Amino acid sequence: MSRMNxxxxxxxxxxxxxxxxxxxxxxxxxxxxxxxxxAGVVPxxxxxxxxxxxxxxxxxxxxxxxxxxxxxxxxxxxAALVANQxxxxxxxxxxxxxxxxxxxxxxxxxxxxxxxxxxxxYTSILVRKDGSVRSGADTVGKIGASHxxxxxxxxxxxxxxxxxxxDSAKNAIIEVRFPQQADALLQGRVDYVASIExxxxxxxxxxxxxxxxxxxxxxxxxxxxxxxxxxxxxxYIDRNREIVQAFTxxxxxxxxxxxxxxxxxxxxELIAKFTQLPPERLRxxxxxxxxxxxxxxANLDRIAEGMKRYGMLTSVPKAESYLYxxxxxx
Amino acid sequence: xxxxxxxxxAPLRRARPSREATGSAGNGTLPxxxxxxxxxxxxxxxxxxxxxxxxxxxRSENWPPVTQALAVAATSLAGGDLLLALVGTLxxxxxxxxxxxxxGVLVGLALASSRWLRLTVExxxxxxxxxxxxxLVPPLILFLGLDDGMKITVVAMTAFFPVFINTLEGATxxxxxxxxxxxxxxxxxLRRMRAVLLPATLPFIFAGIRVAIGxxxxxxxxxxxxxxxxGIGYYLVSMQYAGRAAEMYAALFLLAICGFALNAGFxxxxxxxxxxxxx
Numbered sequence: 001m002s003r004m005n006x007x008x009x010x011x012x013x014x015x016x017x018x019x020x021x022x023x024x025x026x027x028x029x030x031x032x033x034x035x036x037x038x039a040g041v042v043p044x045x046x047x048x049x050x051x052x053x054x055x056x057x058x059x060x061x062x063x064x065x066x067x068x069x070x071x072x073x074x075x076x077x078x079a080a081l082v083a084n085q086x087x088x089x090x091x092x093x094x095x096x097x098x099x100x101x102x103x104x105x106x107x108x109x110x111x112x113x114x115x116x117x118x119x120x121x122y123t124s125i126l127v128r129k130d131g132s133v134r135s136g137a138d139t140v141g142k143i144g145a146s147h148x149x150x151x152x153x154x155x156x157x158x159x160x161x162x163x164x165x166x167d168s169a170k171n172a173i174i175e176v177r178f179p180q181q182a183d184a185l186l187q188g189r190v191d192y193v194a195s196i197e198x199x200x201x202x203x204x205x206x207x208x209x210x211x212x213x214x215x216x217x218x219x220x221x222x223x224x225x226x227x228x229x230x231x232x233x234x235x236y237i238d239r240n241r242e243i244v245q246a247f248t249x250x251x252x253x254x255x256x257x258x259x260x261x262x263x264x265x266x267x268x269e270l271i272a273k274f275t276q277l278p279p280e281r282l283r284x285x286x287x288x289x290x291x292x293x294x295x296x297x298a299n300l301d302r303i304a305e306g307m308k309r310y311g312m313l314t315s316v317p318k319a320e321s322y323l324y325x326x327x328x329x330x
Numbered sequence: 331x332x333x334x335x336x337x338x339x340a341p342l343r344r345a346r347p348s349r350e351a352t353g354s355a356g357n358g359t360l361p362x363x364x365x366x367x368x369x370x371x372x373x374x375x376x377x378x379x380x381x382x383x384x385x386x387x388x389r390s391e392n393w394p395p396v397t398q399a400l401a402v403a404a405t406s407l408a409g410g411d412l413l414l415a416l417v418g419t420l421x422x423x424x425x426x427x428x429x430x431x432x433x434g435v436l437v438g439l440a441l442a443s444s445r446w447l448r449l450t451v452e453x454x455x456x457x458x459x460x461x462x463x464x465x466l467v468p469p470l471i472l473f474l475g476l477d478d479g480m481k482i483t484v485v486a487m488t489a490f491f492p493v494f495i496n497t498l499e500g501a502t503x504x505x506x507x508x509x510x511x512x513x514x515x516x517x518x519x520l521r522r523m524r525a526v527l528l529p530a531t532l533p534f535i536f537a538g539i540r541v542a543i544g545x546x547x548x549x550x551x552x553x554x555x556x557x558x559x560x561g562i563g564y565y566l567v568s569m570q571y572a573g574r575a576a577e578m579y580a581a582l583f584l585l586a587i588c589g590f591a592l593n594a595g596f597x598x599x600x601x602x603x604x605x606x607x608x609x
Contacts, residue, residue, distance in 0.1 A: 040476075043568065043571075044571075069476065070564075070568075071557065071558075071559065072555060072557065072568075076556060080475065080476050080557075083471060083472040083473070083475070085475045085476060178571070179392060179570050179571060179573065180392065182390070183392060186389075186390070198573070199573075203391070206391050275572060276569070276572040277573065278572070281573060
């Protein structure tokens with residue numbers, strides 16, 4: 001989802017945090033009791049609850065007028081958030097945790113998506129059918145690929161290699177963007193990839209005799225792991241607690257709507273409109289993310305431990321420090 | 331009159347508005363044939379693309395037949411989405427180009443007229459010039475946000491350097507005799523600038539702008555791909571991640587045609603303004 005790696009993000013967020021102190025916050029104004037806010041949203045499946053909250057009028061019911069700014073990745077969205085360009089922004093969970101670990105005052109206010117345990121895992125490991133990789137033990141001398149290095153899927157890919165008989169520290173894992181992963185596999189440039197919906201179903205269905213899913217990924221390594229979330233800055237939260245609560249209430253209602261309508265025509269139409277994905281592609285998905293009402297600290301601590309294990313963090317920040325009360329399981 | 335030019339540090343042959351480049355056929359035969367053979371190569375490459383996709387030589391979701399991409403381009407343009415994205419991109423590109431070029435010309439002329447200023451500013455310019463401007467996009471988000479202000483600034487920074495360096499090069503290589511004669515005849519400084527320095531420097535400025543146009547176009551699209559929610563760059567990324575390869579190539583076709591048209595248009599303008607400088 002995020003298209004900026006962790007190192008770039010850490011530096012950027014730290015610089016942004018310092019710079020933001022000198023910047024004037026943009027106006028968040030109330031007019032006839034309507035509060036206008038601006039949110040940076042990555043147009044992917046994970047944003048389902050937000051999209052539903054907007055379309056079903058849950059934000060409006062909370063007297064919020066949300067200006068939606070689609071962003072190509074979570075990295076720029078977080079930078080814009082810290083610079084007070086957004087009041088809320090969506091990103092992969094590892095970017096938020098990495099920022100929090102660097103001392104940036106990011107707080108998770110609403111988790112957006114969860115990877116379920118197989119068979120409903122919307123992340124997976126994709127290989128060539130005629131290839132030799134079936135487990136981590138087979139990856140010696142092979143090349144793996146992840147959309148980004150040092151993100152959640154990369155961590156889970158390394159976990160999978162290590163837990164199934166391989167040694168990810170000795171393996172080459174390179175960056176290949178989701179849309180190009182099937183081509184890279186088919187041309188033999190890589191041997192196994194960390195995939196995610198909607199790419200994994202489309203790539204397997206387009207090449208049923210050549211590609212196959214051999215394992216779930218994030219939902220297998222860390223069942224129920226949160227994948228992405230909306231964040232706000234602590235300084236914004238301190239000044240606007242009611243707005244944050246209203247935003248997350250509406251988002252939670254959107255999550256409930258998505259869970260109740262997952263895969264239904266109305267749900268597919270909403271997601272297709274926002275992500276520009278063809279509806280037929282959404283109807284053919286093998287799995288959807290779950291849209292949670294909240295997340296517990298153990299879930300986040302588990303991810304942070306994984307980030308530390310694979311060198312993304314030098315110390316593990318306590319989830320209590322960056323998970324705001326509205327983002328918790330109630 | 332100086333004839334060489336330098337842009338972005340590398341010696342460049344100035345984009346002189348020759349008859350070949352502009353397609354003014356002169357007696358017609360040879361340039362006309364060259365132009366036809368040039369277009370023929372494009373057609374052959376597109377044909378190879380079409381066949382490779384239709385015959386399954388290249389099998390990929392990311393490699394639709396070229397006719398499919400062209401059909402989608404026509405539909406998308408008619409639908410307005412792609413056109414809107416393109417207009418936005420051109421607006422940002424032209425705004426940045428005009429801003430960066432204007433500053434480049436002014437700073438170039440100023441530095442050419444003052445040795446002290448040149449010695450003071452040149453080290454900074456040389457330090458900044460090698461920086462890949464797209465790498466500055468994420469930090470610039472902090473100060474300028476994700477919207478047009480940031481992108482126009484990035485494009486202006488891109489356009490500045492080739493125009494500035496060419497202007498400086500042109501202005502400093504004006505025949506000293508011309509300056510001396512003008513000074514001896516008592517021509518005031520502003521008039522010297524207008525009547526001697528500027529005409530002598532114009533071919534360099536135009537060469538710099540021509541380089542800047544290409545760079546500005548690329549950087550506008552890259553900036554839109556990195557941040558924001560508008561323009562051809564964002565459209566490209568969105569279509570790629572939505573698995574709509576034909577739409578993505580449609581946008582690329584449009585970019586190629588626009589780039590070609592911008593260059594051709596600028597050559598026409600250059601030819602008109604610098605008619606006295608033609609070979």
